[in-house]
Amino acid sequence: EAQVTQNPRYLITVTGKKLTVTCSQNMNHEYMSWYRQDPGLGLRQIYYSMNVEVTDKGDVPEGYKVSRKEKRNFPLILESPSPNQTSLYFCASGVMVNQPQHFGDGTRLSIL
């Protein structure tokens, strides 16, 4: 089954404790991206990757890191999480950016 898998689905943690949200897709897609969704603000792109080893900032990259060492994986890293990063996060992938994107089920992060 074609899918984008995010883990964990839910996480409650404390300020400053490094965390990683994993994202994996099995569709051989070139383009992958991360979004955060906050009430009234819609989906905002954090980082995107056009291909392996190629990543770039989206609209809200501050406080986040990513890596794309393999085509299928695109982890999101919060090195020192803060309460303003409490949000719902989605990973997505597509053949290219101008093709339909497939979204993971989302990760709800709470930073206390």
Add this chain to the structure above:
Amino acid sequence: QKEVEQNSGPLSVPEGAIASLNCTYSDRGSQSFFWYRQYSGKSPELIMFIYSNGDKEDGRFTAQLNKASQYVSLLIRDSQPSDSATYLCAVIEGAQKLVFGQGTRLTINP
């Protein structure tokens, strides 16, 4: 300045009527436009995409694009209660970034 604008709603439409959702965008160079539907607590799912000026129809859904006016819309005919969701407009900007509007919450009343 917001790059992709949608009316956040809520938009309330009676069952069986036509729901009309609108989206404007700021980048004149944008070439690709998408409509996603998101049910509460779920991830977005693609409804339609459109690349060329004019209309594109798929079942009860029609996407309309007017590049001169920088305007894209989604029409839902014969609206059903199951169409109640938030609809997200997305535009490719700068050839690499996918930018979403804040979404329009649609409620279909039986």
